[in-house]
Structure formats: C-alpha cells, structure tokens
Amino acid sequence: MTLVVIGPVTNDLVIIGDSESYKVGGATYFQSFVFDKFYNDYLAIVNCGDEALVDDFPDLSKVKVIKKNCTHFFINKYPFEDNLDVRQQLSNFADIPILPSDLKDILPEKIDGFVLNPLNRHDFPLETIEFLKGFDVPIFMSVQGFLRLPDVKVNENYTLKLDYFDDLPTILSGVSSIFMDEAESTIIGEVSDVDEIVITNGSHGSRIIDGDEIKIDAVFCDSVVDTTGCGDTYMAAYVSKRINGSSIKSSGHFASRIASEKIRYFGHY
Template sequence: MSKEATPSRRLTPHSRRVLLALTSVFSPMFDICIIGHVTKDIIRIDGEITREIAGGTAIYSALALRSLGANVAVATKTAGDDRPFVNQELERWGITVFWQESEKTTIFENNYRRDNLDRRTQNVRAIADPFTVEDVAQIEAKIVHLGPLIQGDIPIDIISTIRDRNKFKTGQISLDAQGYLRRVDAAETVCPVDWKEKETGLQFVDILKVDRTEACLLSGCDRPEEAAKVLANLGVREVVITFGSGGSYIYTGDRGDRVPAFPPQEEVDPTGCGDTYIAGYLYQRLLGLQGREAGEFAARLATRKLEGFGPLKTGFDKK
C-alpha cells in the first residue's frame, strides 16, 4: 500500500499549497486528526506563575496546523465543565472537535528556569480518562497524529485499530511518544520510564517524534544517529528527534539529516515548541516534502512559537 501523500516535487511551493487546499475541500477526510487531551497548563518560570493557559499536543499542534491552512480535527476528553473552554480554544479557529466527557481535565504544571528554557520539571495535578477505541472509531485523516501526555492516555490497541482501518487507504500514523515515557509518581511529579510495549506499538507508526532524552530511553543508545536506526528497525519509517535550541535530526531509512534551530528574537515560552515543530513537519509531509527541507520549515515554525506565550495561531510566513 502507498503511504505517501505526495504531490509531485516538480510543483512550486505555491502550487503544492493550492493542491492541498483543493484536496481538503473535496476529500471526506481531514488532513490531520490529532488525538490527545486538551490540558490546563500552569507555566512557572523561576518559581513564579507566568500564565495559566490551555495546553497539550491537541492544542499546540492543532492550532499551528490550522494557522498554516490545514483541515484539522482533534479528538479529546475533558471534564464537562470545561467543554466551553475547548470550544473557545479550538472550534472558534475552525478546528473540528470530537469531544468526549471525562471525570477530570488533565492539569500540568511546567516549571522552567530562565537561564535554561530547554529543560523543565513537570507535575500533574489531575488526569483525564484514557481514550478508548470507540472514542476514535469514526475518524479518518490523511495523517492521524497521536499525542499522549502520560502513560495510559492512549492504549496501544488504539494504534493497531487505526492501522487496521487504514490498511487499504493512504492514511499515515504519526506519534509523539512522550506520554508513553512518562509516569506520574505519588508526589505528582512526572518521571521518565521506558515504554514496555514499544516493539508492538512502533510497528504501526509511520512517523515518530521524540526529543533526545526520549530517543535514548526508547533505544538504549546515547547518540541520536544510532538511536534513530534502532527505532527505525522497530518498524518506524521516519524518525524525528528534537534537541530544543540544538536543532533536530531526521532519519528516513536511507539517510539522516541534521537540521539547525533558528535563533529567536526573544525566548518567551518554550512550552509546546516540540508540538509546534511536529506540526510544521507534518504539514510539509502533506505537501510531499521530507527530510531537511521539512525539518527547516518545522524549526522556523517552532522558533516563531518560542517568541510568544501560548500556541502559535496566526501570522507565519509559509514561504
């Protein structure tokens, strides 16, 4: 089966965007559907609360993709009282929401130091109900992007179900593996752990996004180049490893590309930069681009997000 959403590389960038827009109008599928919990995020820098905002992959990736013109859907779960909150953050921007009620809404507290925004500690104050196969049964998209935030968010049978449903279609599965590598301890602190079901889960994944620490944890390798090959051998077609201000590394099976980060005019809020990066990368994959070309676009998009608080919503130059 073909897994590529690839307009001819001979098309100009403008022509690719026009083709994407036309296929979005006439296709019954979404360009990208993101499955993940919309969260309430408390941002602390040097111990002081700077913002309390909506967060999670479902927010940061979806809004960045929508700002680029993609036809986006989000499958999410929150407490019933927070349903209007989801509407305000997503639906008013033209994003279709498949919402299910949960007993609680996930609440994250992200703690940074001003002198090193690449690193953070996290606490989880509340956890939403996990997704079920029934929650995502009707979703069809060219790319389904899975954004678990902690262990248990997205059970592995959801990944296999999406793959089985797309067996005779062109849909791809993208995964940000961070949630499978996070356990919440008794003190509500997020702790890194290996993903015990990775060999089963990764065989269904086309595009894998991890940061450097996550790549090493999953693969057992210290060097990103070696880690990417190990993860590719588990069945992943494209491995994207991010290093924050250190750039990224993209491995597509036959080659690896180092992509530099783009310096921001001002570092304001790093929360969601990884989600914004993968949004830019997936957008480029919809246009048929990959490797360094897709990575450079994604890096510029992530830098634009870093320069302001909250998700990137408008105003990015796609050239």
Template sequence: MKDFLCIGHITHDRIITPRMPDGIDCAGGTAYYVAWAIHHLPHDIDFGVVTATGNDLSHEINKIKDAGIDITNLQSPTSVFFENKYGEDINQRSQRVLSKAAPFTIEQLKDFNAKIFHLGTLLVDDVSPEVVEYLSDKGKICIDVQGYLREVRNQNVYPIDWKDKLRVLKSTDILKVNEFEIEVLTNGEKDIKQAARIIRSWGVPEVLVTLGSYGSIIYADDHFYEIPGYAPKKVIDATGCGDTFTAGYLYARIKGANYEEAGKFAAAMCTLKLEHTGPFTGNIDEVNSIIQ
C-alpha cells in the same frame, strides 16, 4: 477523510519560569498546540482534532470551535492538569500532574478517518496499544512519544521505559522524540544517530529527533537530515515547541515538502513560538522569512 487528525488531551497547564515565578495558567497539551499552529497556516489541508476534557476547559473548546477548527470533545470527568516548571535552561523542566482525563477508546474513535493520525500522548494510558493498532489499519500513525515515557508518582512525573514500545512501534510510521526521550527509549544509547537506527530497526520508517535550541535530526530512507535551530529574537516559553514542530512538519509533508524542507519549516515555526507564551501565532510568510 481528514488529511491530518490530531488525537490528544487538551490540558490545564500552569507554567512557571524564572521570569514568571508565580506561574501563569493556560490551556495546553499536544492537541491544543497543534490545533492553533495549523490554524495559523493556510487552510489548505483538511485538519481536525479529537480531545477529551472536563467542564473546566469548556471555554477553551468553545474558542477553538469559534475559530472554525474542526474539534470533537469527548467528555471526561476531569481534565489533565499539568504543572511545568522551567529553569534558566529552557531545555530542562520538571513536571507535576494534578489531575488526569479519561483515555481514548476504539469505540469513541471508530467513526473518524484520516490519512495521518497524530497521537499526542501526554500520559502512558492515554492511547492503548489496541487503539494504535486499530487506527493503523485506517491511516498512517504519527506518535509523540512523550506520554508513553511518563510515570506519575505522588503527582511528580518521572521518566520510564515504555513496556509496550515494540508492539506499538510496529504500527507507527512517524515517531517524534527529543534528545532525552530517545535515550530512555533505547535503554541509554547516547549516540543520537545510533539511537535513531535502533528505532528504525523496530519498524518505524521516519524518526524525528528534536534537540531543543540545537536543532533537530530526521532519519528517513536510511539517511540523516540535520536541521538547524533558528535563533529566536528572545526566549519566553518553550512549552508546546515539540508539538509545534510536529504540526509544522506534518503540514509541510502533506503539502509535498521533502524531509529536509519539512524539518526546516517546522524548526522556523518553533522559533516564532519560542518568542511568546501560548501557541504558535505566526504566519507562513514569517516562517519562510526565517528559513531564508
């Protein structure tokens, strides 16, 4: 029985920024950023990853295995290939999907057990409602909503509403959204707190709203916790910040932190991650130093 099992596709990412106009290629995806973030924290929770990739990412899977991270790779004919393009404002990006991976099935996941399943969806068909409902009978469900709000048309990614949201959110214990996703999810509600209340009314007890460089809001137990954004020394790459936030938040909650403590811990991890390309590579002392 894992404390925390992350299920999601590790991806081939191409990241383009004003400082890197030609782009760099690297691994990515929720499962990738969460795995490395947890790896760099004390190894005092039982954590694992389930992913599905093509042969092109076998070297990345081997790196993760060699680091001692418990990872299961379910073979897929191809990997997810994302192109992420950022402007001067790191809170804005455009995306293209150049290839997709096979979705996860109940049959593939029947032997996995965890107290918390974190579903890192990247595209709308990654994890079906049936799979979410199946896993919710085994443990708590945390969902990063991003993939359920992405429609791919001619390789370009467009925001859409999520037709199965009321069904899936009934089985969801923790939902992670950003300020743009929560507006799409609640049919245009611009008041963040009111939007969080709407999601709570759909059956989600814990709503995490990241606001980019402006911090985050956690809505739980009918109370709003406003978490500051800690300024980084420099801003290099925001890719994976939302995943790093969720990793830190779940780690801290599993370790007994309250909502506000977990939010601050997660925010400090994001600050360290922003300062370089790739996943979080800091340590718990650096995280605590930022909070203090």
C-alpha cells in the same frame, strides 16, 4: 480528506521565574493553531472533563470532545528565566483513556492521516492504536507520553519520570513518523519498522533519521518568551509539510523556523 489530530487538552500552570499563569495546553491544542494555518483540512479530537477548555481553539467547528470524568493538569516550571530548555513538570496523571468506542462515531469518512499525542500511558491503549492502524493511513506519533510514569507525589500532583514501556515496539510498528527528544531517544534505543524518527533537542536543533541522518539547525531566536508547546509546534509544522509531499530536509527546516517563531510569544503559535 482530513488530518485527524487526537490527544488531551490540558489545564496548565506555567511558572517562569516568579511569574505564574494558567492557560490551555496539550499537544493537540498547540498543534491546532499550526494546522489551522498550514493544513486547514484537519479535525482535533480531545479527551477532557472540562469542555470549556476547547473555547480557546482557533476553530471550534474543527474540534470534537470525548467527555471524560477529569482533565489532564500540568505544572510546567522553568526555574531559570535565561534558560527555558530546563523544565520541571508535575501532573495529576489523569487516567482518561481514548477508546475505539469513543472514536467510531466521530471520525470523518475520509482520512489523510492521524497525529497521535499521548500525554501519559493511559491515553492510547494498545487496542486504540491497533484500531487506528486499521485505517491504513500515515500515523505521526509523539512518543513522550508512553514513557511517562508518576514518581513523587507533591500535594495532589506527581513529578514525572521516564521509563521504557514494554508495549512500545508493538505500538510503534508500522508508524510513519515518531517524535521524541534526545533524552527520550536514549530510553527507547534502536527503533525498527518506523519510516522516520524525528529527535528534537531544544536550542541545539533536531535530527531526522530515515536510514540516513539529517541534521536540522535550530533557528536563532533573540527573544525567548515561552517554550511550552515548542516541540508540539515543531511536530505539527513538520507533518503539515510531509503529508503534502515535501522532503524530510525541507520539512525539518520549516518546522524549526515555525518552532522558533512560537517561542517568541506566550502561549500558542
């Protein structure tokens, strides 16, 4: 059985203080390194226009590309080198949806669960969400992308704003676990018909709601280098434990530790 991780691979420009660098990104990219170590039976499915981006994945035999006419591009700017919790983002807001017809011939026969990583509202149309729910396996979903909208155009890209999405209750209904940060949780409000709600808050830790609320402390890191992809790393580490039957609390503590290890290095875990 296989855990299927789906979402865009991106071309990112990371700016920390006066330092600039380009690198491969996207939640599915960051998560593939975690799953490669802690849940080896996985398949990463990415949508992009530049297939060369997948060359940076840890195991090319576990990556399939849905070829589209362009690629997500993000600028992640951290203006304060001593506080990488603060991030300014721009994106080309690529319109490259993943459709059921894209997935039908590349999904494995037996599936443990899905991990869905939308980066904007275009990535997973409602018809695709309903198609994946039809497999009747656990679905772990990042919510952030569904809230993103383009705001102010800056050259060829847009600043991003977050706003409620009217289709969200239908999208989330029946999902096993959803992942968001504190700012996103205030926009979404109360969520029903979801087993677990995981809310992260950077260096302030996280909390997990399954009826009760479990607080997870952040693991102290004395050398913060790059926080891009930290939330994605946390999500993958959490899923790798939960899908194997670990408790919510132990999965949260494990995810916090792995996320802390990731931010010590530039790039992926």
